[in-house]
Amino acid sequence: MPLRLFNTLSGKIEEFRPLADNQVRMYxxxxxxxxxxHIGNFRTFIAVDVLRRFLRQSGYQVRHVMNITDVDDxxxxxxxxxxxxxxxxxxxxxxxxxEDTETLNIxxxxxxxxxxxxxxxxxxxxxxxxxxxxxxxxxGSYYFRIAKFPxxxxxxxxxxxGMEDGARVDVDEYDKDNARDFALWKAPKPGEAFWETPIGxxxxxxxxxxxxxxxxxxxxxxxxHAGGEDLIFPxxxxxxxxxxxxxxxxxxxxxxHARFLLVEGEKMSKSLGNFFTPRDLVLKGHKPxxxxxxxxxxxYRNQLNFTFSGLKxxxxxxxxxxxxxxxxxxxxxxxxxxxxxxxxxxxxxERMRAGLQDDLNTAQAQGAIFEMVRKAxxxxxxxxxxxxxxxxxxxxxEKFDEIFAVLKDDDQPKIQxxxxxxxxxxxLKEASQEVIxxxxxxxxxxxxxxxxxxEMEQARRARNFKHSDAIRAELNAAGIVVEITKDGARxxxx
RNA sequence: GGCGCGGUACCCAAGUGGUAAGGGAGAGGUCUGCAAAACCUUUAUACGUCGGUUCGAUUCCGACCCGCGCCUCCA
Numbered sequence: 001m002p003l004r005l006f007n008t009l010s011g012k013i014e015e016f017r018p019l020a021d022n023q024v025r026m027y028x029x030x031x032x033x034x035x036x037x038h039i040g041n042f043r044t045f046i047a048v049d050v051l052r053r054f055l056r057q058s059g060y061q062v063r064h065v066m067n068i069t070d071v072d073d074x075x076x077x078x079x080x081x082x083x084x085x086x087x088x089x090x091x092x093x094x095x096x097x098x099e100d101t102e103t104l105n106i107x108x109x110x111x112x113x114x115x116x117x118x119x120x121x122x123x124x125x126x127x128x129x130x131x132x133x134x135x136x137x138x139x140g141s142y143y144f145r146i147a148k149f150p151x152x153x154x155x156x157x158x159x160x161x162g163m164e165d166g167a168r169v170d171v172d173e174y175d176k177d178n179a180r181d182f183a184l185w186k187a188p189k190p191g192e193a194f195w196e197t198p199i200g201x202x203x204x205x206x207x208x209x210x211x212x213x214x215x216x217x218x219x220x221x222x223x224x225h226a227g228g229e230d231l232i233f234p235x236x237x238x239x240x241x242x243x244x245x246x247x248x249x250x251x252x253x254x255x256x257h258a259r260f261l262l263v264e265g266e267k268m269s270k271s272l273g274n275f276f277t278p279r280d281l282v283l284k285g286h287k288p289x290x291x292x293x294x295x296x297x298x299x300y301r302n303q304l305n306f307t308f309s310g311l312k313x314x315x316x317x318x319x320x321x322x323x324x325x326x327x328x329x330x331x332x333x334x335x336x337x338x339x340x341x342x343x344x345x346x347x348x349x350e351r352m353r354a355g356l357q358d359d360l361n362t363a364q365a366q367g368a369i370f371e372m373v374r375k376a377x378x379x380x381x382x383x384x385x386x387x388x389x390x391x392x393x394x395x396x397x398e399k400f401d402e403i404f405a406v407l408k409d410d411d412q413p414k415i416q417x418x419x420x421x422x423x424x425x426x427x428l429k430e431a432s433q434e435v436i437x438x439x440x441x442x443x444x445x446x447x448x449x450x451x452x453x454x455e456m457e458q459a460r461r462a463r464n465f466k467h468s469d470a471i472r473a474e475l476n477a478a479g480i481v482v483e484i485t486k487d488g489a490r491x492x493x494x
Numbered sequence: 495g496g497c498g499c500g501g502u503a504c505c506c507a508a509g510u511g512g513u514a515a516g517g518g519a520g521a522g523g524u525c526u527g528c529a530a531a532a533c534c535u536u537u538a539u540a541c542g543u544c545g546g547u548u549c550g551a552u553u554c555c556g557a558c559c560c561g562c563g564c565c566u567c568c569a
Contacts, residue, residue, distance in 0.1 A: 011498090029569080031569085032567090037569085038569085039569095041569045042569085156497080156498095156564075156565080158496085179566090180566080182567085183566095183567090203566085206567050227569065228568080229499095229563065229569075230564070230568055231567095231568095231569070233564060233566080234567070235566090238566090240523075247560090257569095259562090259569095261569090269568095283522060295505090297506080299507095299508085302499085303499075303500065303562060305506080307505085307508080309504080309505060309519090310518090312518080312519095313505075313517065313518040314506090315518095316519090317516095317517050317520055320517080320518095323531065324532090327529095327531080355508085363509095363515090363516075364508055364515075366516065366517075367509095367515045367517080370515090370516050371515075371516065374516090374532095377532055380533090381524095381532060381534095382524085382533085455514085465528070468528095469527095469528070469529085472528095472529080476529095481530070483529085484529075485531075485532095
């Protein structure tokens with residue numbers, strides 16, 4: 001069964017079939033690097049990441065391109081305010097963004113920067129003008145003439161048919177033929193940064209970069225274009241207008257949009273004080289894996305209410321899966337195999353796939369894996385687990401993690417990087433005591449921990465529980481959880 | 495106002511025309527030197543409200559209430 005995805009363009013769930021048999025070409029709108037990315041941004045990027053990972057798991061080769069918007073009004077304004085070049089200003093936030101995607105295990109797409117393609121954009125605009133879809137305003141700005149593009153509004157389902165070309169609205173404010181016409185190119189105001197191009201001095205409008213760079217990398221028609229739901233209009237609508245006006249061909253087959261999230265039941269905003277970046281959350285003591293898990297656990301088209309209680313629950317869920325994996329890999333089971341476990345694993349893989357194929361129903365996939373965990377634990381407790389059952393069960397867990405990417409216990413180095421950054425930025429005081437304490441205990445190497453553990457085991461064998469408990473308490477204080485099992489002690493970092 | 499999405503237990507969250515996955519939290523229990531982990535039992539006469547269709551609706555239709563999004567640069 002093929003993947004079924006909601007396509008904003010048709011407003012329906014459709015079978016996803018790429019143009020080329022085996023290859024998917026997708027483009028995702030990336031960040032505008034004028035500030036740190038927040039969890040709302042990352043919800044979208046994680047949704048796209050889940051899509052990308054699932055496509056690959058389904059056997060497609062994925063060509064995934066993402067833009068970095070490193071020029072816009074805010075960037076121009078802020079860089080001028082700080083007295084630095086546009087590139088100097090954006091470099092910091094671009095770096096931060098890439099670090100954050102790593103922190104959240106978002107696979108890196110091929111990146112394209114807007115400022116690397118200014119000349120291409122200028123050429124593109126010149127061609128649009130030649131074709132009659134663009135015009136130059138008195139100040140040297142260029143606008144797209146939407147009255148020339150009858151399909152305008154087909155993505156956002158807006159009806160612009162009644163709009164007459166030439167009906168001037170707000171003439172004082174806009175130097176355009178029609179208020180709905182949007183800027184392709186902005187002439188510089190005095191003191192503003194600009195690029196020198198054949199169509200004059202200025203900077204690109206917001207939408208043009210995505211048309212130029214996506215088609216430049218992926219061709220005139222490609223499979224899928226993704227972004228947050230707010231981009232449906234005007235951004236993606238305008239991309240369609242520019243691109244299809246240019247080529248006369250369909251621009252994109254599938255439009256994929258992730259829904260906005262709420263934070264503690266309210267729209268995230270700085271004024272409400274519920275505005276968080278992944279860095280904020282890490283400093284508050286939340287693991288990157290918890291953040292990713294929570295952001296991925298609600299299907300992308302549903303509103304996700306991001307709460308601190310939810311973050312805690314996510315952490316517990318991840319812990320449960322990690323503990324299960326640890327159990328399978330450390331416990332000794334009798335030789336042989338019990339037929340039911342490999343069936344269970346197969347069933348689970350099938351259910352996860354079915355869920356994800358159904359418009360990326362991540363919640364269903366999670367339900368499937370947890371049901372397997374419970375059943376497998378029960379079997380192990382009942383002494384019915386066999387040595388050969390382990391591999392298929394682990395395989396199912398692996399399939400799960402190919403999509404969710406939360407099981408590898410690599411939170412600590414990422415947390416450390418955030419701490420290092422906080423120190424440099426003078427934000428270390430915002431870090432919780434727990435985070436700092438946990439980071440300090442990372443000094444304890446695996447070898448040292450192992451040594452302590454074997455000392456503890458010796459004490460236990462001698463039934464010197466006072467001593468063994470003391471060691472366990474000491475390790476615990478250092479962020480190491482020790483669990484005694486019938487096959488000996490096993491440990492993990494908190 | 496136009497267009498669209500949603501309202502499921504203490505919290506998060508799937509799902510179905512025939513009476514509710516999963517996770518977290520709570521309670522009780524098993525195991526254990528003690529912990530931890532794990533397992534078992536338990537927590538929705540019921541899926542916003544009111545009508546309608548139907549043998550039967552939480553699931554389909556209608557109205558209403560509530561929440562949310564977009565309607566020019568916010569993912």
